[in-house]
Amino acid sequence: MDGIREIAVIGLGYIGLPTAIMFANAGFNVTGYEIREEVVEKINSGKAHIVEPEIDELLRKAVESGNLRATSDPEEIRGKDAYIICVQTPLREDKTPDLSYLESAVKTVAKAMKRGSLVVIESTVPPLTTVKMAKLIEELTGFKAGKDFYMVHAPERVMPGRIFKELVYNSRIFGGITPESAEMAERLYRSFVKGQTFKTNSTVSEVVKLMENTFRDVNIALANEFAFLAHQYGIDVFEAIELANTHPRVRIHTPGIGVGGHCLPKDPHLLLWPAKEDFGLIKLAREINDSMPLFTKDLLFSALKELNVPPEDATIAVLGLAYKGDSDDTRNSPALAFIEEIEGDVKAVKTYDPFVPGTSGSVEEAVENADAVVIATDHTAFKSLDWEKLGKLMRTRILIDGRHVVENPPRGFLFKGIGRGEF
Ligand SMILES: NC(=O)c1ccc[n+]([C@@H]2O[C@H](COP(=O)([O-])OP(=O)(O)OC[C@H]3O[C@@H](n4cnc5c(N)ncnc54)[C@H](O)[C@@H]3O)[C@@H](O)[C@H]2O)c1
Known part of the structure; x- marks a missing residue:
């Protein structure tokens, strides 16, 4: 060798x-x-x-x-x-x-x-x-x-x-x-x-790596734009995506509260950086994905308004801090960007993430006396939460789903989810 x-x-x-x-x-x-x-x-x-x-x-x-x-x-x-x-x-x-x-x-x-x-x-x-x-x-x-x-x-x-x-x-x-x-x-x-292993020159290989993550970022942005449209037309974007993906040559990605981690939010910037011209699409996709925590804030604040809860009096419980499900990695997490968006405008923010130290000891502790719960990470454990039980601990029953974790909106809650236009 x-x-x-x-x-x-x-x-x-x-x-x-x-x-x-x-x-x-x-x-x-x-x-x-x-x-x-x-x-x-x-x-x-x-x-x-x-x-x-x-x-x-x-x-x-x-x-x-x-x-x-x-x-x-x-x-x-x-x-x-x-x-x-x-x-x-x-x-x-x-x-x-x-x-x-x-x-x-x-x-x-x-x-x-x-x-x-x-x-x-x-x-x-x-x-x-x-x-x-x-x-x-x-x-x-x-x-x-x-x-x-x-x-x-x-x-x-x-x-x-x-x-x-x-x-x-x-x-x-x-x-x-x-x-x-x-x-x-x-x-x-x-x-x-x-x-398999492939050989090429170093610039091709640099571009290949950056194209892979940019492909994912741009496709997530497209899915997020479909989610915005679903709210306009009063439909559930996840039902629409599932049906569109039955087409043999279509694979639409998953919309959500944002894109995080060490790589995806930065690699499109690395790809564009040495270029002499700005072609628009990749940058716009980044902006769309970066705007998702703010879109989630809009969903939350419209729910608070519907139930006459002044934001400055509201306690918000955020479930999940990691950027992806069943991980402890909070690097560039949209959950953190969302918290930054709301922090100055609400009374208090409580957090719970079973993988991240320094958050509440249990989901019950986090949602107690909260006016709204916002799901920011798709941890498996969040898929089987007992909303009837948790609802009893809350002051106001608002549930905002930023990750399509809740399949059927629980009874007695004002539910809003990204791309869930019909609720
Ligand atoms: N983490 C991933 O999943 C992943 C996937 C694919 C590609 N990458 C890429 O791989 C690279 C590394 O990512 P990572 O997640 O391992 O980063 P990391 O931050 O976990 O690790 C980098 C390590 O390098 C050390 N370091 C920094 N400067 C040094 C120096 N001059 N001499 C010696 N040590 C030094 C740091 O202390 C740190 O421990 C990045 O370019 C990233 O984009 C990461």
Whole structure:
């Protein structure tokens, strides 16, 4: 395998730690380089700092075999055969990409690498970034890209909650700055990847990753626009979508309170950022999805008005803080954006999320004396709530469903749901 034995993984978060574990358990000698010292300590004691099925067992195996060690000391990643960069690539306040983590990681790698090293960027990056980072390495080392070192963008497609399955069975793309770079990375990853593998250049691979998430974001925006229309026409958009999806070539996505998580809200911005022109559709889709917490607020406030509850006297119980069902991940969660929208206008906001610490101890505690309940996450447990019982604890019975969790509106409630136009 091109003589690759020693690997450094840079950044041990949701992507980097599982990747480091997979390579270690495939027999490579892996050093995980991470700037957060508390994370390094935890990993070296065999404990994961992220929640993910199977991770504790697989991490323990990797650490006990001696194949995985974490460090904050850049000296310990000197002269490795391959470097795999998995640092975060978030947006700044003004929605432009913050590539400072990536640049700092590339500089660390440039100092540590040797002639012949393979450098892989797994982070999601704006188009043309891998080529720019290869130039940065050339400047810092005097090495020539494609001759003295090899460089690849290998985007990650895993979904939290299924990471260890998807790392093995998802298909992977290797975008090399030269064909030889892509071939080298493909051979390396085949040590544990059983899905299909494809080779291309680094800019295509960057665009492919960003197109995938933009496709999803734009389609969710379309579903949200269908939901707005359902309110105009007094129909249930979910019934309409189910029927439309019986067409063999139609698959409409699911409308809801908004789009969250680390990737979907940012990747369309990364895709557009280096472009010289603004083409409109992708940006508009982002704006529609970002407006959904405000639309949910409108549903809530119209219900309060119907029942003559002044918003400033109202206590609102929000069920679910995570951005997706059965997860504890609150990054960019629309539930939090919704709370921010209403906080100054209502008397009090109570929250309950069985996966998120710091919220009410039970759903009963959260809804007690509330004037309205707003469902913001589709946790499985919320699908079987006893609304008759919960209604008795509430001061005013308003139920707002932002995630299509409640199939049949409960009796005795004023019910409003996103896209549920007939109620
Ligand atoms: N989380 C996902 O589900 C997912 C899926 C596909 C792609 N991605 C992409 O993968 C990348 C990583 O995402 P993540 O969720 O793992 O992020 P994360 O924030 O969980 O992990 C990044 C880690 O890198 C560390 N770090 C930052 N700068 C460093 C540096 N210079 N040197 C060493 N360590 C450094 C951070 O401390 C952190 O632990 C992002 O570009 C993201 O868009 C994420």
